[in-house]
Protein backbone atom coordinates (compact mmCIF):
# COMPACT_ATOMS: atom_id res chain seq x y z
CA UNK A 719 0.00 0.00 0.00
CA UNK A 720 1.13 3.52 -0.81
CA UNK A 721 0.10 6.58 1.18
CA UNK A 722 -0.37 9.58 -1.10
CA UNK A 723 -0.21 12.96 0.61
CA UNK A 724 -1.95 15.27 -1.79
CA UNK A 725 -4.47 18.02 -2.50
CA UNK A 726 -6.62 19.00 -5.47
CA UNK A 727 -3.85 20.60 -7.50
CA UNK A 728 -2.01 19.74 -10.73
CA UNK A 729 1.08 18.44 -8.94
CA UNK A 730 -1.11 16.21 -6.81
CA UNK A 731 -3.16 14.95 -9.77
CA UNK A 732 0.00 13.84 -11.57
CA UNK A 733 0.56 11.22 -8.91
CA UNK A 734 -3.03 10.05 -8.37
CA UNK A 735 -3.49 9.73 -12.15
CA UNK A 736 -0.25 7.71 -12.43
CA UNK A 737 -1.26 5.49 -9.50
CA UNK A 738 -4.60 4.80 -11.19
CA UNK A 739 -2.93 4.18 -14.55
CA UNK A 740 -0.55 1.70 -12.90
CA UNK A 741 -3.35 0.09 -10.84
CA UNK A 742 -1.29 0.44 -7.65
CA UNK A 743 -3.27 0.39 -4.40
CA UNK A 744 -3.03 3.69 -2.55
CA UNK A 745 -4.64 5.65 0.20
CA UNK A 746 -5.22 9.39 -0.16
CA UNK A 747 -4.15 11.50 2.79
CA UNK A 748 -5.40 15.00 2.09
CA UNK A 749 -3.11 17.82 3.16
CA UNK A 750 -5.02 21.00 3.98
CA UNK A 751 -2.91 23.56 2.13
CA UNK A 752 -5.24 26.41 3.08
CA UNK A 753 -4.74 25.46 6.74
CA UNK A 754 -0.96 25.24 6.36
CA UNK A 755 -0.78 21.51 7.08
CA UNK A 756 2.07 21.22 4.58
CA UNK A 757 4.27 23.10 7.06
CA UNK A 758 3.43 20.95 10.10
CA UNK A 759 6.56 19.33 11.62
CA UNK A 760 5.26 15.78 11.01
CA UNK A 761 4.68 16.52 7.34
CA UNK A 762 8.03 18.29 6.94
CA UNK A 763 9.70 15.09 8.07
CA UNK A 764 8.23 13.45 4.94
CA UNK A 765 8.68 16.39 2.59
CA UNK A 766 11.30 18.93 3.72
CA UNK A 767 10.05 21.33 1.02
CA UNK A 768 6.63 21.61 2.65
CA UNK A 769 4.61 20.98 -0.52
CA UNK A 770 2.40 18.24 -1.89
CA UNK A 771 2.67 15.59 -3.27
CA UNK A 772 4.56 13.01 -1.21
CA UNK A 773 4.28 9.22 -1.20
CA UNK A 774 5.16 6.66 1.45
CA UNK A 775 5.60 3.16 0.03
CA UNK A 776 4.85 0.69 2.84
CA UNK A 777 5.77 -2.25 0.60
CA UNK A 778 9.32 -0.88 0.74
CA UNK A 779 9.62 -0.25 4.44
CA UNK A 780 7.98 3.15 4.37
CA UNK A 781 10.32 4.54 1.72
CA UNK A 782 9.31 8.16 1.15
CA UNK A 783 9.49 10.15 -2.08
CA UNK A 784 8.81 13.86 -2.56
CA UNK A 785 8.88 16.04 -5.73
CA UNK A 786 6.20 15.02 -8.23
CA UNK A 787 8.65 14.26 -11.06
CA UNK A 788 10.72 11.99 -8.82
CA UNK A 789 7.53 10.27 -7.62
CA UNK A 790 6.43 9.59 -11.21
CA UNK A 791 9.82 8.07 -12.05
CA UNK A 792 9.76 5.98 -8.85
CA UNK A 793 6.30 4.59 -9.62
CA UNK A 794 7.16 3.90 -13.25
CA UNK A 795 10.32 2.05 -12.24
CA UNK A 796 8.50 0.14 -9.52
CA UNK A 797 6.08 -1.26 -12.09
CA UNK A 798 8.17 -1.23 -15.27
CA UNK A 799 5.49 0.83 -17.04
CA UNK A 800 5.01 4.37 -18.41
CA UNK A 801 8.81 4.81 -18.75
CA UNK A 802 10.76 2.70 -21.24
CA UNK A 803 13.88 0.85 -20.12
CA UNK A 804 15.98 1.49 -23.24
CA UNK A 805 18.27 4.52 -22.83
CA UNK A 806 16.91 6.53 -25.77
CA UNK A 807 13.25 5.89 -24.98
CA UNK A 808 13.86 6.64 -21.32
CA UNK A 809 15.73 9.84 -22.15
CA UNK A 810 12.89 11.05 -24.39
CA UNK A 811 10.35 10.60 -21.62
CA UNK A 812 12.61 12.33 -19.08
CA UNK A 813 13.17 15.25 -21.45
CA UNK A 814 9.44 15.91 -21.72
CA UNK A 815 8.96 15.30 -18.01
CA UNK A 816 11.65 17.88 -17.18
CA UNK A 817 10.06 20.25 -19.71
CA UNK A 818 6.97 20.16 -17.51
CA UNK A 819 8.83 20.30 -14.19
CA UNK A 820 11.00 23.26 -15.20
CA UNK A 821 8.67 25.00 -17.66
CA UNK A 822 4.95 24.35 -17.92
CA UNK A 823 4.37 23.91 -14.16
CA UNK A 824 6.31 26.88 -12.80
CA UNK A 825 5.21 29.24 -15.60
CA UNK A 826 1.52 28.33 -15.28
CA UNK A 827 1.88 28.62 -11.51
CA UNK A 828 3.26 32.15 -11.81
CA UNK A 829 0.63 33.10 -14.41
CA UNK A 830 -2.06 31.93 -11.96
CA UNK A 831 -0.55 33.86 -9.06
CA UNK A 832 -0.24 37.16 -10.92
CA UNK A 833 -3.59 36.81 -12.69
CA UNK A 834 -5.65 35.67 -9.71
CA UNK A 835 -4.05 36.14 -6.31
CA UNK A 836 -1.60 39.05 -6.38
CA UNK A 837 -3.00 41.91 -4.28
CA UNK A 838 -1.87 44.32 -6.98
CA UNK A 839 -2.53 43.73 -10.70
CA UNK A 840 0.84 43.96 -12.43
CA UNK A 841 0.19 43.84 -16.20
CA UNK A 842 3.88 43.25 -17.00
CA UNK A 843 4.01 40.12 -14.83
CA UNK A 844 0.66 38.75 -16.04
CA UNK A 845 1.65 39.29 -19.65
CA UNK A 846 5.15 37.87 -19.19
CA UNK A 847 3.97 34.58 -17.69
CA UNK A 848 0.95 34.16 -19.94
CA UNK A 849 3.11 34.71 -23.01
CA UNK A 850 5.65 32.18 -21.78
CA UNK A 851 2.87 29.65 -21.10
CA UNK A 852 1.48 30.16 -24.60
CA UNK A 853 4.99 29.69 -26.03
CA UNK A 854 5.41 26.43 -24.09
CA UNK A 855 1.99 25.29 -25.33
CA UNK A 856 3.16 25.95 -28.88
CA UNK A 857 6.20 23.73 -28.23
CA UNK A 858 3.87 20.96 -27.02
CA UNK A 859 1.60 21.49 -30.03
CA UNK A 860 4.54 21.20 -32.42
CA UNK A 861 5.63 17.94 -30.83
CA UNK A 862 2.09 16.55 -30.84
CA UNK A 863 1.65 17.47 -34.51
CA UNK A 864 4.00 14.59 -35.31
CA UNK A 865 3.45 12.24 -32.39
CA UNK A 866 0.34 10.86 -30.74
CA UNK A 867 1.97 11.26 -27.32
CA UNK A 868 4.92 13.32 -26.18
CA UNK A 869 7.55 10.60 -26.00
CA UNK A 870 6.71 7.30 -27.64
CA UNK A 871 3.88 5.40 -25.97
CA UNK A 872 1.69 7.07 -23.32
CA UNK A 873 4.05 7.86 -20.45
CA UNK A 874 4.65 9.78 -17.26
CA UNK A 875 5.64 12.74 -19.48
CA UNK A 876 2.06 12.91 -20.81
CA UNK A 877 0.60 12.61 -17.31
CA UNK A 878 2.82 15.39 -15.94
CA UNK A 879 2.21 17.84 -18.79
CA UNK A 880 -1.52 17.08 -19.05
CA UNK A 881 -2.10 17.67 -15.34
CA UNK A 882 -1.10 21.30 -15.88
CA UNK A 883 -1.96 21.99 -19.53
CA UNK A 884 -5.62 21.01 -19.30
CA UNK A 885 -6.05 23.97 -16.91
CA UNK A 886 -5.06 26.49 -19.59
CA UNK A 887 -8.22 28.56 -19.00
CA UNK A 888 -7.43 28.94 -15.30
CA UNK A 889 -4.17 30.64 -16.32
CA UNK A 890 -6.07 32.87 -18.75
CA UNK A 891 -4.16 31.41 -21.70
CA UNK A 892 -5.97 30.33 -24.86
CA UNK A 893 -5.15 27.29 -26.96
CA UNK A 894 -6.86 28.57 -30.11
CA UNK A 895 -5.10 27.28 -33.19
CA UNK A 896 -3.25 24.61 -31.20
CA UNK A 897 -5.24 21.73 -32.63
CA UNK A 898 -2.79 18.99 -31.73
CA UNK A 899 -2.50 20.11 -28.13
CA UNK A 900 -6.28 20.32 -27.98
CA UNK A 901 -6.67 16.78 -29.40
CA UNK A 902 -4.18 15.42 -26.83
CA UNK A 903 -5.83 17.26 -23.90
CA UNK A 904 -9.22 15.80 -24.82
CA UNK A 905 -7.92 12.28 -25.40
CA UNK A 906 -6.13 12.08 -22.04
CA UNK A 907 -9.12 13.61 -20.22
CA UNK A 908 -11.18 10.62 -21.34
CA UNK A 909 -8.84 7.94 -20.00
CA UNK A 910 -10.51 6.17 -17.06
CA UNK A 911 -7.36 6.55 -14.95
CA UNK A 912 -7.38 10.32 -15.53
CA UNK A 913 -10.98 10.60 -14.39
CA UNK A 914 -10.35 8.46 -11.30
CA UNK A 915 -7.04 10.15 -10.50
CA UNK A 916 -8.57 13.61 -10.59
CA UNK A 917 -11.50 12.51 -8.48
CA UNK A 918 -9.14 11.08 -5.86
CA UNK A 919 -8.82 14.50 -4.23
CA UNK A 920 -12.37 15.70 -3.57
CA UNK A 921 -11.90 19.38 -4.37
CA UNK A 922 -10.96 18.43 -7.92
CA UNK A 923 -14.38 17.07 -8.65
CA UNK A 924 -15.95 20.11 -7.04
CA UNK A 925 -13.84 22.48 -9.10
CA UNK A 926 -14.79 20.70 -12.30
CA UNK A 927 -18.47 20.55 -11.46
CA UNK A 928 -19.15 24.01 -10.21
CA UNK A 929 -17.37 27.24 -10.94
CA UNK A 930 -18.65 28.67 -7.66
CA UNK A 931 -16.67 26.05 -5.83
CA UNK A 932 -13.60 26.79 -7.93
CA UNK A 933 -13.36 29.82 -5.68
CA UNK A 934 -12.96 27.49 -2.72
CA UNK A 935 -10.16 25.65 -4.44
CA UNK A 936 -8.44 28.69 -5.84
CA UNK A 937 -6.11 29.44 -2.97
CA UNK A 938 -4.25 26.23 -3.67
CA UNK A 939 -4.43 26.08 -7.45
CA UNK A 940 -1.11 27.80 -7.96
Ligand SMILES: N[C@@H](CCC(=O)N[C@@H](CS)C(=O)NCC(=O)O)C(=O)O
Pocket residue numbers: 727728729730751756768769770771784785786787938940
Ligand atom coordinates in the same frame (compact mmCIF):
# COMPACT_ATOMS: atom_id res chain seq x y z
N1 LIG B 1 8.31 20.94 -7.35
C1 LIG B 1 7.25 20.48 -6.50
C2 LIG B 1 6.19 21.54 -6.43
C3 LIG B 1 5.06 21.12 -5.54
C4 LIG B 1 4.07 22.26 -5.32
O1 LIG B 1 4.33 23.43 -5.69
N2 LIG B 1 2.95 21.93 -4.68
C5 LIG B 1 1.97 22.93 -4.38
C6 LIG B 1 0.60 22.48 -4.84
S1 LIG B 1 0.55 22.26 -6.61
C7 LIG B 1 1.91 23.15 -2.87
O2 LIG B 1 2.10 22.22 -2.10
N3 LIG B 1 1.66 24.39 -2.45
C8 LIG B 1 1.52 24.71 -1.07
C9 LIG B 1 2.49 25.75 -0.60
O3 LIG B 1 3.28 26.25 -1.41
O4 LIG B 1 2.47 26.08 0.58
C10 LIG B 1 6.69 19.16 -7.05
O5 LIG B 1 6.62 19.05 -8.28
O6 LIG B 1 6.35 18.26 -6.25
